[in-house]
Amino acid sequence: VQLQASGGGSVQAGGSLRLSCAASGVPFSRSHVGWFRQAPGKEREFVAAIRSGGRTHFAESVEGRFTITRDNAKNTVYLQMNALKLEDTAVYYCAARNGLRIGYEYRVMTNYDYWGQGTQVTVSS
Numbered sequence: 001v002q003l004q005a006s007g008g009g010s011v012q013a014g015g016s017l018r019l020s021c022a023a024s025g026v027p028f029s030r031s032h033v034g035w036f037r038q039a040p041g042k043e044r045e046f047v048a049a050i051r052s053g054g055r056t057h058f059a060e061s062v063e064g065r066f067t068i069t070r071d072n073a074k075n076t077v078y079l080q081m082n083a084l085k086l087e088d089t090a091v092y093y094c095a096a097r098n099g100l101r102i103g104y105e106y107r108v109m110t111n112y113d114y115w116g117q118g119t120q121v122t123v124s125s
């Protein structure tokens with residue numbers, strides 16, 4: 001099982017980026033997928049998640065600015081990030097969990113079975 005995160009880059013504050021998380025070896029249609037980020041000197045934190053059934057969750061800091069969607073045919077989950085702020089600068093990671101397992105807590109990193117390698121997002125003024 002491999003998750004490949006991509007789409008990061010450098011953008012000015014107020015701009016947009018779309019991150020992609022492509023999976024191989026696991027059917028995304030039956031997976032919960034989350035995005036986390038880690039800024040320099042800080043702990044990794046939850047950003048957004050989408051359940052296998054499509055329900056979405058967001059951290060308060062990104063609510064209204066970020067959206068998360070999935071294309072099961074492409075085995076890919078997207079994180080659309082709009083109105084980016086300096087504090088959004090971080091390495092972004094995607095993670096997946098078998099959606100058939102019970103007890104999913106989307107904010108908890110240990111709830112996820114697979115992780116991607118991370119993609120850097122840098123927001124400048």
